[in-house]
Amino acid sequence: MRETHSPPPSVVVGIDGSRAAVRAALWAVDEAVSRDIPLRLVCAIDTCETADTDPQDEARKLAAAEIAVRYALRAVESTEKPVKIEVEIVQGRPTRALTDASRSAAMICVGSLGLKHITRGRVGSTAAALAASAHCPVAVIRGNDGGSASEPDWVVIEVDETPDSVAALQHAMEEARLRHAPLRVLTTWQSRFTDVHDICAAADGNRLVRAKLDRSLAYWRRHYLDLDVRSVAVHGSVLNHLAKHGESIQLAVVGARGSGGGGELVGPTGYAALHNTDCSVLICDRRPSL
DSSP states (O other), X not given: OOOOOOOOOOEEEEOOSOHHHHHHHHHHHHHHHHHTOOEEEEEEEOOOOSTTOOHHHHHHHHHHHHHHHHHHHHHHHTTOOOOOEEEEEEESOHHHHHHHHTTTOSEEEEESOOTTOOOTTOOOHHHHHHHHHOSSOEEEEOOOSSXXXXXXXXXXXXXXXXXXXXXXXXXXXXXHHHTTOOEEEEEEEOOOXXXXXXXXXXXXXXXXXXXXXXXXXXHHHHHOTTSOEEEEEEESOHHHHHHHHGGGEEEEEEESSSTTOHHHHHSHHHHHHHTTOOOEEEEXXXXXXX
């Protein structure tokens, strides 16, 4: 019987020549270093294998891919961090190539926008498709080329009572620790119709929901003593909270199938909530990060 060998795990970054892809590669460096696994830069060439295929056009695509990978490689090397780098140029559609790579990857990282998109704050089609189809956690990286803030921005996560929420919370804890950032744990609740305009009822509701959340976070706080973990009761929609505080959030961690599913944050509603912010999104799967 023939044995098949899966490639060793790596943190995979989709490279397409855009500045957003380079930012994704730089963001992914710490992910690879912390796991002691390679950072793999993957560039897919969308070829058309037909009888009238222009060889010169295919050669230009290959040359553009090599330039894109070389640019990202230099950017990663300039960090001078002890990361092992692998480079792969493959033929095929980017979404398919990265989905295939996700089967053995520890994480897939992509820029929020590719070369074909210019609107700041929105999410490109490849990132949106990967959020739904990848077999590992997917990080969709927003950001700009300016300097970092003097204080680290928040990592945030919404939790509920689903099994996916526990795994996502562990991801969020690890990301906050890795990025030396405070963690804000959100839980949402809704008022009864009779309490909509009752300020005291809303305050009591926030207090009760937050107390319950603090009890569930006690275990995590004992195991992550070095983290600044704060609980937040959100009255209404978490998307409204993200929209209001997006400028102070660097990363939103969501479960793939929970109430804060990744598809919502990388779709039109998430685009509206995170418009004009640098808030990246990490969509987790059922597997724990450790």
